[in-house]
Amino acid sequence: MTFFEVTILPDDVQIKVPAETTLKQVFNDNGINFEFPCGGLGVCKRCKVSIIKSDGQVQEVLACQYKVNEDVTVNLPQKELKHAILSEGIDRHVAVDALIKKVYFELPRPSLSDNRDDWRRLINQQGIKTSLKVLQGLPEKLRQSDFKVTTVIAGDTVVAVESYDTTDKLLGMAFDIGTTTIAGYLIDLKTGKELCRVSALNPQTRFGADVISRISFAAESPEGLDKLHGAVIGEINNLIQEAVRETQYSNLDIYAITFAGNTTMEHLLLKIPPTYLARAPYVPVVTEPIIVDAAELNIKINPDGKVFAFPNIAGFVGGDTVAAVLAAEMDKADKLKLLIDIGTNGEIVLGANGKYLACSTAAGPAFEGVQISCGMRGASGAIDHVSLGEEYKYTVIGQTTPIGIAGSGLVDTVAELIKVGIVDKKGRLLKPEEIENDLGKKYRDKITTINGILAFVIAEGASGRPIYVNQKDIREFQLAKGAIAAGIEVLLKEYGAQTQDIDEVYLAGAFGNYLNPESACTVGLIPKVLKSKIKGIGNAAGAGAKLAIISRNEYERAVALSQKINYIELSSHPSFNSTFFNKVGFE
Ligand code: FES
Numbered sequence: 001m002t003f004f005e006v007t008i009l010p011d012d013v014q015i016k017v018p019a020e021t022t023l024k025q026v027f028n029d030n031g032i033n034f035e036f037p038c039g040g041l042g043v044c045k046r047c048k049v050s051i052i053k054s055d056g057q058v059q060e061v062l063a064c065q066y067k068v069n070e071d072v073t074v075n076l077p078q079k080e081l082k083h084a085i086l087s088e089g090i091d092r093h094v095a096v097d098a099l100i101k102k103v104y105f106e107l108p109r110p111s112l113s114d115n116r117d118d119w120r121r122l123i124n125q126q127g128i129k130t131s132l133k134v135l136q137g138l139p140e141k142l143r144q145s146d147f148k149v150t151t152v153i154a155g156d157t158v159v160a161v162e163s164y165d166t167t168d169k170l171l172g173m174a175f176d177i178g179t180t181t182i183a184g185y186l187i188d189l190k191t192g193k194e195l196c197r198v199s200a201l202n203p204q205t206r207f208g209a210d211v212i213s214r215i216s217f218a219a220e221s222p223e224g225l226d227k228l229h230g231a232v233i234g235e236i237n238n239l240i241q242e243a244v245r246e247t248q249y250s251n252l253d254i255y256a257i258t259f260a261g262n263t264t265m266e267h268l269l270l271k272i273p274p275t276y277l278a279r280a281p282y283v284p285v286v287t288e289p290i291i292v293d294a295a296e297l298n299i300k301i302n303p304d305g306k307v308f309a310f311p312n313i314a315g316f317v318g319g320d321t322v323a324a325v326l327a328a329e330m331d332k333a334d335k336l337k338l339l340i341d342i343g344t345n346g347e348i349v350l351g352a353n354g355k356y357l358a359c360s361t362a363a364g365p366a367f368e369g370v371q372i373s374c375g376m377r378g379a380s381g382a383i384d385h386v387s388l389g390e391e392y393k394y395t396v397i398g399q400t401t402p403i404g405i406a407g408s409g410l411v412d413t414v415a416e417l418i419k420v421g422i423v424d425k426k427g428r429l430l431k432p433e434e435i436e437n438d439l440g441k442k443y444r445d446k447i448t449t450i451n452g453i454l455a456f457v458i459a460e461g462a463s464g465r466p467i468y469v470n471q472k473d474i475r476e477f478q479l480a481k482g483a484i485a486a487g488i489e490v491l492l493k494e495y496g497a498q499t500q501d502i503d504e505v506y507l508a509g510a511f512g513n514y515l516n517p518e519s520a521c522t523v524g525l526i527p528k529v530l531k532s533k534i535k536g537i538g539n540a541a542g543a544g545a546k547l548a549i550i551s552r553n554e555y556e557r558a559v560a561l562s563q564k565i566n567y568i569e570l571s572s573h574p575s576f577n578s579t580f581f582n583k584v585g586f587e
Pocket residue numbers: 035036037038039040041042043044045046047062063064065
C-alpha cells in the first residue's frame with residue numbers, strides 16, 4: 001500500500017495516510033474538529049480548505065471529496081470549531097458531524113435559459129437519493145418558499161425538504177434502553193450539546209423482570225410481542241414529549257434517534273420476535289445495525305426522521321455493550337482492556353488492537369437487588385457503602401432513612417464481613433459464638449435470626465424494619481460474583497493472556513460507579529492484582545448512543561467494532577463450570 005504525508009497547519013501536525021484517503025477521513029480519524037455540514041456528500045460546499053500540493057501549487061478543495069494521492073499540506077481555517085464534551089464518567093471530545101444534517105439553499109428560479117428539473121436544481125450532484133414523498137411535495141415547497149429551502153439529509157439521502165432556513169433547529173435523541181430503565185438524551189445536533197435528559201422505568205417490567213421472562217411472554221401468545229413492543233414505544237414517546245416540553249422545542253424538530261439496548265430490548269423495540277434468543281443455540285434474528293423510518297415504529301418525532309438501532313453481537317451481548325465499548329474507545333486501545341457492564345445481565349468484553357472477546361453471564365440481578373432480601377436498585381434510600389472498622393459506618397443514597405441495600409452496599413457488606421471474620425472462606429455466616437476475630441466480636445450483636453435464617457443487620461429502616469443481609473443473600477451473591485469472575489478468567493484464557501496483562505478495567509453502569517474497588521477485589525469479583533486499575537465509567541451505553549448521534553464517524557466506529565467482537569458462549573464452554581465452582585468461594 002502506498003502512503004502519503006498530510007501536514008495540517010496551523011498546528012503543523014504530520015499524519016501518514018494510505019493513498020485514496022479523503023481529507024474528511026483524515027480529520028475524523030485523527031480527532032481534528034472540522035465541520036461537514038452535509039455530512040460529506042459534496043452538496044453544501046462548506047468544507048472548503050486550501051491545500052498546498054507537493055509542487056507548491058495552492059488549490060481550494062472540498063475536504064469531504066479530496067483524496068490524498070501525494071504529500072499535501074492542508075491549511076485549516078482558524079474558525080471556531082464545534083465539539084461536544086460528554087461527561088458520563090468518561091470525557092470524550094468529538095467533532096460534531098451528526099447522523100442527520102440540514103443544508104440551506106437559495107436557488108435560482110427556473111427560466112427558459114435555466115430549465116433544469118426541480119430535483120437537479122436542488123441537488124446538483126450525482127449519487128444523492130431521495131424518496132417519492134419528497135419529490136411529490138417538492139414543486140410546491142420550492143415555489144411557496146421562493147426557492148429558499150432547507151434539505152434534511154441522512155447519509156446519502158434527502159429525507160425531507162423544509163421551507164426557508166430551518167438549520168437552527170435540528171435535534172436528535174439518544175436512548176439507552178435497559179431491561180429495567182430507559183434513559184433518553186435530547187441533543188442539539190448543530191452543536192452536539194445535550195439539552196436535557198429524561199428517564200423512566202421500562203414499562204415492560206410488568207410483563208417480566210428479566211429478559212428471559214419477557215422473551216417467554218412474547219413467545220406465548222400472538223399479542224405478547226405487541227404488548228411488549230407497544231409498552232416500550234409508548235414510554236419512549238412519553239420521554240420525547242417530556243424532553244421537548246422541558247426545552248420548548250417541538251417533537252417535529254427531532255429528526256434522528258439512536259437506540260442502544262441489549263439484544264432482547266432491541267428485538268422488542270423493533271417488534272422482531274425474540275423467541276429463539278432464549279433457546280439454544282440462542283441466535284438473534286439480526287445483529288446488523290438497523291435504520292428505519294421513525295414513522296414505521298410509531299415513534300413521535302418528525303415523521304421523516306430516522307431511527308438508528310445499534311448493532312448487536314450475539315443473543316446476550318447487545319447494542320448497549322457495543323455502545324459502552326465505543327464510549328470507552330476500546331478500538332483505540334493498544335494495551336489490553338477489560339470492560340464489565342453489570343446491569344440486569346453482566347456483559348464482559350476483553351481486548352485491544354482489533355481483537356475483542358465478549359461473553360455474558362446471568363449475574364446481574366443480585367447486584368441490582370433482585371433475589372436479595374433487602375436488595376434494591378441504586379436509588380434514593382439505598383445503602384451504598386458499609387464499613388466495619390473500629391467505627392461502624394454506612395452511607396445511604398440521598399442521605400435519607402435507609403429502605404434497602406444497593407449492589408455496591410452488598411459488595412461492601414460481604415467484603416467487610418470477610419475481613420472481620422464473620423463470613424468464612426466458603427461464604428458461611430458465622431453464629432455470634434463462633435466468631436474469633438476481635439474486630440468481628442464487636443459486631444456480634446448485629447447477627448440475629450430473621451424469618452428463620454441467620455442474618456447480619458446493617459441498619460434500622462423506617463418503623464424499625466431491619467435492613468440486613470442473610471445467609472441466603474450471601475449464597476446468591478456468591479453465584480453472581482462467581483459467574484463474573486469465571487467469565488473474566490475464561491475470556492483471558494481464550495485470549496491467551498494473563499490477568500496482569502490487563503491495563504485497565506472499565507466498570508460500566510451505575511453499579512460500577514458506586515462500587516468500591518477494594519471491596520470488589522476482596523470478594524473476588526475482580527482479580528486482586530487489578531485493584532488500582534479499576535475505573536468507573538458510568539452509563540457508558542448512554543454515552544455511546546450520544547456519541548453515535550453526534551458523529552457519523554462514531555456511529556461507523558460502533559458498527560466496525562461490533563464486527564470485530566467475537567462472542568464466547570459460556571454455557572457450553574468446556575472450562576466454564578469448573579472455573580465457576582472455583583470462583584464461588586472467597587480467598
Ligand atoms: S461537507 Fe463537503 S460539501 Fe458538504
